[in-house]
Amino acid sequence: MKTKAVHIITSIFICVLLNIFNISLSFSQESSRQNLNQIITKLNTQNDSLSIEKLYLQTDKPSYLAGDTLWFKGYLLNASFLTYSDKSGILYVELSNDSSRLIQRIMVSVYSGLASGYVALDQDLMPGGYTLTGYTNWMRNFGESYLFKKHFYVGADAGSEWLVNYNTQLIKDSDRDKIEIGLKINHFDKAPVGLREMQISVTDGKKTWFKNKVETNLEGLLKLNFGLPEKTSAKNISLGIEDLRKSQGNRKFLIPIVLNRPEKIDLQFMPEGGKLVSGQPTNIAFKALNEDGYGANVSGKIYNSKQQEITSFTTVHAGIGTFSLVPESAEVYTARIPLPGGKYQTYQLQSVESTGITLNVTNQFKSDSCRITLTPTADIVTADKTYYLIGMARNLVCWGALVKFSKGQLQFVLSKQNFPSGIVRLILMNENKTALNERMFYNDRGDNLNIQLESNKTDYQQRDSISLNVKVSDYAGKPVQGSFSLAVTDNGQVKIDSNRAYSIVSHMLLTSDLKGNIEIPGYYDDAATHPQKWQHLNQLLLAQGWAGYDWTEAFKPAKQLTYTNEEEFLIKGKVTNAFNKPVAKSAITLFSKKPLLVLESMTNEGGDFIFKGISPIDTPSFFISAKNKRGKSFNVGIEMEEFKPPVFSTANNRIIPWFVNIDTNTYQTVNNRVALKKEQLRVTGGNLLKEVVINAKKIIKGSKNLNGPGGADVIIDEEQLRKAGKTTLGDLLSKNVKGFGTKFSKTGQIYYSVYTMSVHLIIDGVNTDFFISEETSAYQYLKDIFDYYDAEEIKGIEVMVSGKYQMRYTSAFLDPLAVPWDHAFIEVTTRGGKGPFLKKSIGTYLYKPMPFITPKEFYSPKYTAGSVADMSDIRSTIYWAPNIITDKEGKATINFYAADNPGAYTMIMEGVDLQGHLGVKSKQLIIKKCSNCAPHLKQDK
Numbered sequence: 033m034k035t036k037a038v039h040i041i042t043s044i045f046i047c048v049l050l051n052i053f054n055i056s057l058s059f060s061q062e063s064s065r066q067n068l069n070q071i072i073t074k075l076n077t078q079n080d081s082l083s084i085e086k087l088y089l090q091t092d093k094p095s096y097l098a099g100d101t102l103w104f105k106g107y108l109l110n111a112s113f114l115t116y117s118d119k120s121g122i123l124y125v126e127l128s129n130d131s132s133r134l135i136q137r138i139m140v141s142v143y144s145g146l147a148s149g150y151v152a153l154d155q156d157l158m159p160g161g162y163t164l165t166g167y168t169n170w171m172r173n174f175g176e177s178y179l180f181k182k183h184f185y186v187g188a189d190a191g192s193e194w195l196v197n198y199n200t201q202l203i204k205d206s207d208r209d210k211i212e213i214g215l216k217i218n219h220f221d222k223a224p225v226g227l228r229e230m231q232i233s234v235t236d237g238k239k240t241w242f243k244n245k246v247e248t249n250l251e252g253l254l255k256l257n258f259g260l261p262e263k264t265s266a267k268n269i270s271l272g273i274e275d276l277r278k279s280q281g282n283r284k285f286l287i288p289i290v291l292n293r294p295e296k297i298d299l300q301f302m303p304e305g306g307k308l309v310s311g312q313p314t315n316i317a318f319k320a321l322n323e324d325g326y327g328a329n330v331s332g333k334i335y336n337s338k339q340q341e342i343t344s345f346t347t348v349h350a351g352i353g354t355f356s357l358v359p360e361s362a363e364v365y366t367a368r369i370p371l372p373g374g375k376y377q378t379y380q381l382q383s384v385e386s387t388g389i390t391l392n393v394t395n396q397f398k399s400d401s402c403r404i405t406l407t408p409t410a411d412i413v414t415a416d417k418t419y420y421l422i423g424m425a426r427n428l429v430c431w432g433a434l435v436k437f438s439k440g441q442l443q444f445v446l447s448k449q450n451f452p453s454g455i456v457r458l459i460l461m462n463e464n465k466t467a468l469n470e471r472m473f474y475n476d477r478g479d480n481l482n483i484q485l486e487s488n489k490t491d492y493q494q495r496d497s498i499s500l501n502v503k504v505s506d507y508a509g510k511p512v513q514g515s516f517s518l519a520v521t522d523n524g525q526v527k528i529d530s531n532r533a534y535s536i537v538s539h540m541l542l543t544s545d546l547k548g549n550i551e552i553p554g555y556y557d558d559a560a561t562h563p564q565k566w567q568h569l570n571q572l573l574l575a576q577g578w579a580g581y582d583w584t585e586a587f588k589p590a591k592q593l594t595y596t597n598e599e600e601f602l603i604k605g606k607v608t609n610a611f612n613k614p615v616a617k618s619a620i621t622l623f624s625k626k627p628l629l630v631l632e633s634m635t636n637e638g639g640d641f642i643f644k645g646i647s648p649i650d651t652p653s654f655f656i657s658a659k660n661k662r663g664k665s666f667n668v669g670i671e672m673e674e675f676k677p678p679v680f681s682t683a684n685n686r687i688i689p690w691f692v693n694i695d696t697n698t699y700q701t702v703n704n705r706v707a708l709k710k711e712q713l714r715v716t717g718g719n720l721l722k723e724v725v726i727n728a729k730k731i732i733k734g735s736k737n738l739n740g741p742g743g744a745d746v747i748i749d750e751e752q753l754r755k756a757g758k759t760t761l762g763d764l765l766s767k768n769v770k771g772f773g774t775k776f777s778k779t780g781q782i783y784y785s786v787y788t789m790s791v792h793l794i795i796d797g798v799n800t801d802f803f804i805s806e807e808t809s810a811y812q813y814l815k816d817i818f819d820y821y822d823a824e825e826i827k828g829i830e831v832m833v834s835g836k837y838q839m840r841y842t843s844a845f846l847d848p849l850a851v852p853w854d855h856a857f858i859e860v861t862t863r864g865g866k867g868p869f870l871k872k873s874i875g876t877y878l879y880k881p882m883p884f885i886t887p888k889e890f891y892s893p894k895y896t897a898g899s900v901a902d903m904s905d906i907r908s909t910i911y912w913a914p915n916i917i918t919d920k921e922g923k924a925t926i927n928f929y930a931a932d933n934p935g936a937y938t939m940i941m942e943g944v945d946l947q948g949h950l951g952v953k954s955k956q957l958i959i960k961k962c963s964n965c966a967p968h969l970k971q972d973k
Contacts, residue, residue: 064418064420064434065434067463068433071422071429071432071461074587075422075424075429075586076428078585078586079112079427082173083117083597084110084178085108086108086178086539086540087107087109087123087166087179087180089106089166089180090942091103091104091164091182091519092104092890093519093528094526094527094528095184095527096153097153097189097190098154098157098186098189100186100908101152101153102151103149104125104148104150104164104914105147105915105942106123106147106149106166107145107146107943108147108168109145109944112426112428114540115946115947116146117142117145119170120142120171120597120599121141122140122141122169122600122601123140123141123142124138124139124166124167125164125166126164127153127165128162130160130683130687131237131238132680132681132682134677135154137677138883138884138885139648139881139884140884141884142168144946148914150885151885153186159193161186161687163183163680165179165180165680166180166181168598169597172594173594176680179680180539182534185687185689187691190220190691190702191709193220193691194217194220194283194691195218195222196217196693197216198216198271198287200213201214202291202293205259210257210260211256211257211259211260211289212256213271213289214255215254215256217248217273218252224248224250224252225252226252228275228277229245229247229277230247230254230274230275231284232245232254232256232271232272235268235269235272236268237268245276266290266292267323269291270286271286273286273287287688288324288688290323290324292323294369294377295375296323297322297330298320299321299330300318301316301367302316302575304317304391304392304574305460306468307382307385307469308359308382308383309387309407310362310384310387310409311358313358313390314358314359314392315356315392315574316357316381317354317575318352318353318354319352320347320352322351327347328351329347330347330369331344331345331347331369331370332368333368334357334367334381335367335368336360337363337365342357342365349571350552350568350572352568352571352575354574360384363384364381366380367379367380387411388409389407389437390406390469391404391405391458391471392404392405392407393405393458393473395473400447400448400449401446401447401448402448403445404445404446406435406441406443407440407441413439413440416436418434418435419436419463420432420433420435420461420463420465421435421459422459423457423458424458425452425456425457425475430451430456431451435460448475452477453479453480454474455472455473455474455475455545455573456472456475457470457577458473465587471577472574476559477507479507480949481504481943481945481950481951482509482951483943483953484501484502484503485941486500486503490958491958492959494901494932494960495895495905495929495962497895497929498927498928498929500926501924502941503921503923504516504923504943504951505922511923512918512949513920513922514945515915515916515943515944516916516918516924516941516944516951517913517914517915517941517942518912518926518941519909519911519939520910520911520928520937521910521937522906522908522909522910522931522935522937523936523937524701524933525933526908529554530554530557531552532551532552532554533553535554535557537950538553538556539553542556546572546577547576548684549685550576556569556572601648602646603622603642603646603654603656604640604642604643605620605877606635606638606640606641606670607620607641607668608639609668614639615635615668616635616637616639617634618639618658618668620633620634620641621657622655623656624652624653625653626649627647629646649884650885650886651883652881653798653867653879654878654879654880655876655877655878656672656877656878656879657876658877669875670876672879675881708906708933711903712903712904712906730742730749730828731749732827732829732830733827733861734861735859736794736861737859738841739840744831744832745833745834746769746829746831747829747831748768748830750827756823757824761817761821761822762815762819764826765829765858768829770786771785771833772785772786773785774811781809781811782811784814784818786833789853789854790854790856791858792841792845793868794845795868796865796866796868800813800814800817801845803875821860821862826860826861826863827861827862829858829860829861830858830861832858838853865880866878890911890912892910892928894929901962903932905931905932906931906932911926911928916943933959934960935958935959936956937957937959938956939954939956941953941954
């Protein structure tokens with residue numbers, strides 16, 4: 033399958049263009065042709081060995097509420113052929129907030145380039161922007177730009193949100209800028225949040241440079257004034273608001289402060305082909321960005337060194353525009369844009385080169401060819417040297433030509449049929465393989481998959497059965513077998529902006545190969561059928577085209593790539609002795625309770641061991657034991673090969689929460705959603721009482737306490753631990769638990785105790801007694817742990833010493849004949865959540881790898897005919913189907929039920945045929961209010 037795709041897509045077309053370039057077939061020209069062949073072969077061989085991957089994740093909706101489930105389907109494809117990637121079998125998916133703090137990281141199995149899973153969004157997630165990042169270990173070799181990232185907003189229950197209106201005013205001062213912020217805070221019902229004490233903070237990333245307790249007036253108004261530090265980046269400034277009224281719970285949120293000072297506009301100029309060359313007409317693209325990272329609308333003029341106006345420029349779309357210029361030798365050009373108050377901001381253009389070549393591409397709308405113009409300076413014509421022009425698409429060379437400028441400027445027509453759909457990159461290089469010019473253009477061959485979604489009725493009523501007939505064909509109308517995913521969402525609750533939405537087509541063929549943030553990727557989806565969008569797409573490529581993987585590395589000695597590909601889940605480790613020397617031929621046993629699994633292995637000469645063929649499970653936990661040659665675990669240590677997570681950059685574009693400076697339409701939409709929720713609570717017996725926070729018990733989040741939250745005699749919570757800093761676990765217990773210490777038994781053995789009770793240490797729900805062997809005393813093992821952990825690694829400590837809290841632990845962990853009041857139990861919840869762990873575990877190791885997400889079906893209720901819509905079913909995601917497979921006729925059938933909220937649904941289906949073709953289809957469904965439903969019948973679940 034892959035070989036066929038290679039032949040179709042990359043049949044190398046070496047075009048010498050004899051007539052245009054007037055090349056004679058002398059020996060030297062034949063040598064140049066061989067060099068060109070070698071360059072092409074080298075580049076394509078290098079690309080094939082790299083097997084670069086591209087990943088796309090379709091999610092069920094574009095934004096979420098805390099407590100929602102985010103569903104996704106992953107498509108992992110070979111970047112060159114868009115066939116499935118056979119390089120990786122494990123996908124990593126991460127959720128992080130706008131401060132780059134990791135919220136969750138999971139693993140997902142990949143089969144034939146396909147994966148599906150979900151991320152459960154915690155109910156306590158703070159409202160704000162979050163980023164979903166997907167990658168394989170192999171993708172990390174090529175830089176962060178190759179990873180898949182999706183930025184979205186997570187909100188809280190809308191009815192409990194405050195509505196915040198704010199405006200900022202920048203006040204110029206002789207020393208530094210000052211900011212004045214006016215705030216008006218209302219409840220969701222628009223009643224003012226008056227006379228409320230709040231903690232206000234202004235942060236720049238992790239730095240806080242303004243913090244104060246303030247109180248709103250009767251109308252919910254606040255006014256803040258503070259100085260702006262000179263070196264502060266406005267891209268990261270946030271306003272933090274925390275409600276200090278205890279009875280209202282822990283209400284706090286961050287609002288990005290958008291300044292967008294005109295004098296701070298980032299304006300960059302990019303000459304077509306990369307150079308300004310004296311005397312040669314050049315198209316120049318420019319992009320203007322505000323401080324918030326989004327495009328700015330600007331107009332200005334270009335001046336020479338004599339302050340003479342040469343031309344003017346104006347942005348056309350998304351902060352991007354183009355203009356033409358004939359640069360003069362040794363001239364310096366500057367751009368000037370007007371600022372408020374009659375001032376100007378000046379930017380310098382690229383310097384003019386006296387010698388060089390310009391590369392111009394005219395890619396007309398609906399044309400199957402491009403006009404290429406190469407213009408050299410006179411000295412290059414005189415030198416009569418040979419150059420190489422190559423055309424690359426998807427990191428492969430698909431076309432090449434020898435170029436000689438013996439007659440000056442060269443113009444020729446290049447057929448776009450030489451390239452697959454997507455971005456084409458033209459590179460002109462000299463005989464030393466040094467790139468002189470580069471230019472990107474977009475090629476649309478119209479070969480995407482045609483997806484048809486036909487519903488069995490024109491419109492539906494609430495709780496109706498909906499049947500969809502899917503038919504997929506290629507560009508020639510032939511049926512296509514493939515894998516697809518479908519998301520159906522309620523328009524009344526989920527706002528889908530088609531311009532801002534990514535699709536598998538726009539991601540794989542366009543945005544994944546462009547530099548920086550693409551503000552409205554969906555806008556370009558149908559550019560091949562809209563002349564104005566086609567022009568804007570060309571300007572986008574001029575302004576944001578980038579080189580991707582550095583192809584010049586192909587001409588250097590091969591480097592060892594840092595990250596290996598992972599075809600399957602492996603457990604790796606090393607066995608060493610007391611002197612840190614590897615132990616060869618050590619017997620290794622792996623044991624798992626869920627599922628029941630016992631595997632045996634042997635270390636190699638380097639002390640390394642590996643376990644393969646382990647099926648992924650959602651909460652993996654493995655006990656690994658090692659023995660020396662005499663069958664003893666004494667003096668034998670186990671070091672596991674742990675996943676070393678990457679650290680990614682913060683999202684450039686911050687999301688303004690929906691409740692900030694809200695417009696009437698948005699408020700009405702959210703208000704409808706709140707009304708739906710109220711009605712649902714009413715009919716299901718819920719209540720709308722305000723949350724009451726009980727502070728009587730300390731609660732350790734994530735604790736495995738067998739008695740439930742707060743079920744302990746002594747609790748050391750996160751706040752106490754934060755203040756304790758680097759204090760060890762042993763010292764924490766000594767200071768906070770009365771009677772904690774050591775005693776000697778009747779036989780003279782030392783042991784840890786609380787008064788007369790023996791101590792049993794439970795870490796993240798795992799009893800450490802399991803790791804105490806004949807060679808290691810209980811005291812020494814516990815001492816190692818008490819000295820190893822410190823307060824910064826712990827989320828909470830719970831101590832059970834009284835009868836009502838001891839019983840569950842005694843029955844769970846001790847002999848049935850044990851006397852409960854002779855034993856004290858200490859439950860420790862660590863931040864890592866992986867149980868007892870020392871840098872080198874002696875003899876036995878509890879290995880808790882990253883959790884796998886195993887397949888789980890999206891819940892979709894089934895209703896009997898005539899079931900009455902009582903507003904108990906207000907799903908926002910109506911249906912999610914990640915694994916739709918079309919048959920040999922390109923067909924599939926999908927069935928689901930409408931929910932209770934009448935209105936419109938948006939259906940989005942995306943997918944691949946795994947032969948190099950992609951498809952996306954969006955369609956609306958109408959749901960009408962049921963007017964003649966029968967009496968309520970029982971819901972069939």
